[in-house]
Amino acid sequence: MTLRLDRRQFLMGSSAMLAAGAVGMGPAWAQNATLRQFFWGGQNRADRTYGVNDLFKAATGNTVDSSFLGWGDYWPKLATETAGGNAPDIVQMDYRYIVEYAKRGAIAPLDEFVGGALKLDGFDADQLEGGKVDGKLYGISLGANSVAQLVNIAAFEEAGVEAPNRDTTYDEIREKGEAFKAANIRGGMKIIADGSGSEPMLDNWLRQKGLALYTADGKLGFDADAVIEWFTLWQGFRNDGICVSAEDQALDTNGPLETTMVVMGKAAMMPSNSNQLVAFQTLMTDPLTITNYPRIAPGVGGGHYRKPSMFFSVGGSSANKELAAQYLSFFVNDLGAAEVLGVERGIPCIDKTREAVAPGLDEQNQIALNFVANLGDLLGPLPPPPPAAAGEIDISLLRVLSQEVAFGARSPEDAGQYFVSEATAILQRAS
Incomplete structure (x- = not known):
């Protein structure tokens, strides 16, 4: 049985109800819209992401049309789609590229949605800071890693x-x-x-x-x-x-x-x-x-250093920026989503999701969590974002x-x- 099937079964249980109310705004969301999502990674990451997308649809009625590629193929494809004005609504972004994409307007600032569609209560300050360019928030860290x-x-x-x-x-x-x-x-x-x-x-x-x-x-x-x-x-x-x-x-x-x-x-x-x-x-x-x-x-x-493993950003040309921001909020806040994601994208950045995830982690996930939490004297300050x-x-x-x-x-x-x-x-x- 694949992880995706496991997560679909998981969805059929109590976690679907949890997804609908965990961030306190599911029933009020507009329904029947479709968001395009693009990320890099392997099949394991894809299965986990699809599991969260299923939860999001169950909670809101909105569909996420998702695709992924390996790291080396992802960036040329994203650059091509962005240049053609056809960027996805939700893009996975890396610390080394966020300045370039932000300054080109290829991803959108999210500040106007914070406190509304985008809930960031309890979010780790250093991880939040890592997603800013020139003082504006362009990326939501999906986990801390090293x-x-x-x-x-x-x-x-x-x-x-x-x-x-x-x-x-x-x-x-x-x-x-x-x-x-x-x-x-x-x-x-x-x-x-x-x-x-x-x-x-x-x-x-x-x-x-x-x-x-x-x-x-x-x-x-x-x-x-x-x-x-x-x-x-x-x-x-x-x-x-x-x-x-x-x-x-x-x-x-x-x-x-x-x-x-x-x-x-x-x-x-x-x-x-x-x-x-x-x-x-x-x-x-x-x-x-x-x-x-x-x-x-x-x-x-x-x-x-503890680096944002990757971000989710909203495409600069997206016609559904607010809904995309709601999806980002769901992705990092919802406890059912946290259980599906584990620490595959890094250590969760909100204390309540870390607490929800930790007891159920398998051996490899526990190793990853303990490694990032116990760097000790190996740890230095987060460097500034790389130039464009x-x-x-x-x-x-x-x-x-x-x-x-x-x-x-x-x-x-x-x-x-x-x-x-x-x-x-x-x-x-x-x-």
Whole structure:
């Protein structure tokens, strides 16, 4: 039985009545309208979202026509629909893109609906602040999360190597990686995926050094020497068989989770996010867990932060903005919806929904909740939203250069210099 079927059965019970009254305004809503919704994710996220949409329809009579794609395919499709004036009413938005979409008017400010259609009582202040651009609210956080390292527990046990923990450094990853390579399990599985093209992993590494990916005024927060050091670190890992080969890493399309290094059995660890543990576990029989990114040296922290995992925003061209705001309110407030969603999109941002969800969480969800709640000295402040061109720098520059270094087309020195000069030019053009 799929999760969707479970949720439809769930809908038939008492939770349908709960949905109708949980936010205290269901019976007064206009009925028989249809909202278009678009989000990124896998089938597990889709089933949970569809379950909430069923509850919303039962409570209000309004239908949500929903579709989804993997991360890599989502943004080009959303950009195309937005440019054509055909953006969905409800769009899933990321912290790195919210400034760009807000400044272009591609998503709508929600302030006029707060306290009316959009109830935000008890919403975590830091998560609410994360959805603001120039003081206006453009996104409702769907959960707090943190970057995390996905870990295949069974692979480490099979290799006879202790899995990393919150104190593990990059130097210790190398030591463990040598032992892991010597064990030669599963056709030569490596200890870790190639993280050189991972923007969150680079960001975390820079923050531990007291630097930043971007400054508050939208400039680079590091110089070429830092990027050269970053690419050199991973070049050493790659050359020594600590991380996966260039050929294997190229199989990861930054789209479906099925093409990632852990799911494909190429690596025992890879950069991920705390809220993704649930989705990854549905694709694998090996038990998985999460831990933090490596420390740059013993005792150094501050690289992590509690980030809005993603937002729901209302399309700037939507003809149903108020109803879309009501849907957002239902999504984050309704206790029946909270039970359906769990923590797959992150830790709920309202205390009553956290309390409703926590007792029923399975093992993976409990791991995710505890990880985000107990970052301790790893935790630093939430950085400012990335500038409008951050997505282009990530996709068209960092990822491309990481592959060019991996395949030997550029040296770390050349790539580091080029990254800074080209990223600076991209930022200037965008401003």
